Amino acid sequence: SQTIHQWPATLVQPVGSPLSLECTVEGTSNPNLYWYRQAAGRGLQLLFYSVGIGQISSEVPQNLSASRPQDRQFILSSKKLLLSDSGFYLCAWGRGQGISYEQYFGPGTRLTVT
Amino acid sequence: AQTVTQSQPEMSVQEAETVTLSCTYDTSESDYYLFWYKQPPSRQMILVIRQEAYKQQNATENRFSVNFQKAAKSFSLKISDSQLGDAAMYFCAYNGDSNYQLIWGAGTKLIIKP
Numbered sequence: 001s002q003t004i005h006q007w008p009a010t011l012v013q014p015v016g017s018p019l020s021l022e023c024t025v026e027g028t029s030n031p032n033l034y035w036y037r038q039a040a041g042r043g044l045q046l047l048f049y050s051v052g053i054g055q056i057s058s059e060v061p062q063n064l065s066a067s068r069p070q071d072r073q074f075i076l077s078s079k080k081l082l083l084s085d086s087g088f089y090l091c092a093w094g095r096g097q098g099i100s101y102e103q104y105f106g107p108g109t110r111l112t113v114t
Numbered sequence: 115a116q117t118v119t120q121s122q123p124e125m126s127v128q129e130a131e132t133v134t135l136s137c138t139y140d141t142s143e144s145d146y147y148l149f150w151y152k153q154p155p156s157r158q159m160i161l162v163i164r165q166e167a168y169k170q171q172n173a174t175e176n177r178f179s180v181n182f183q184k185a186a187k188s189f190s191l192k193i194s195d196s197q198l199g200d201a202a203m204y205f206c207a208y209n210g211d212s213n214y215q216l217i218w219g220a221g222t223k224l225i226i227k228p
Binding site: 032051105108 | 161205218
């Protein structure tokens, strides 16, 4: 069975500090991978998605970046965090073809920028 | 462009009763998939139920069922015999154009009263 991991689970960082969130998937190969951000009590905002190693598509221009150094590893980074980067970050992987495509989510990382 | 609308920001129901969450969508596609995801207080998103537009039979997963009205572009989720563990945010999502991205509704917060 497939499993998706995210770490850390919780992070408190000062403004201007760097960020690195990691997501890994087990039990599948060549998954599509996604980073979402969610403000408290709000919906999902797609930040980045990747269809393969080194292939990253950005949905929202901001000070965040993503990388996919390995097939099942997806990293979200920032060189200098802003207060507005606080939120809940969810990684997801996709399964299926065409319109039957489904997404499965990791446990998330709660980021607080102080 | 496709859109998904959840018009109920919050719903409440007495434990053991039935509740229906609404979702409407806009699309010009004839075949597509619709999903309901649950996000409990732990905030990990869980796929609850899926429906293919070409299937006339409404999907059912235990106490969860959908009322899919294709002509009306409506996809409501019915939860029978509500339990305290059903308390969560519920998100409706659409996939219809094979670009490996889901279109998300804003979510409905479900409160279960004991």
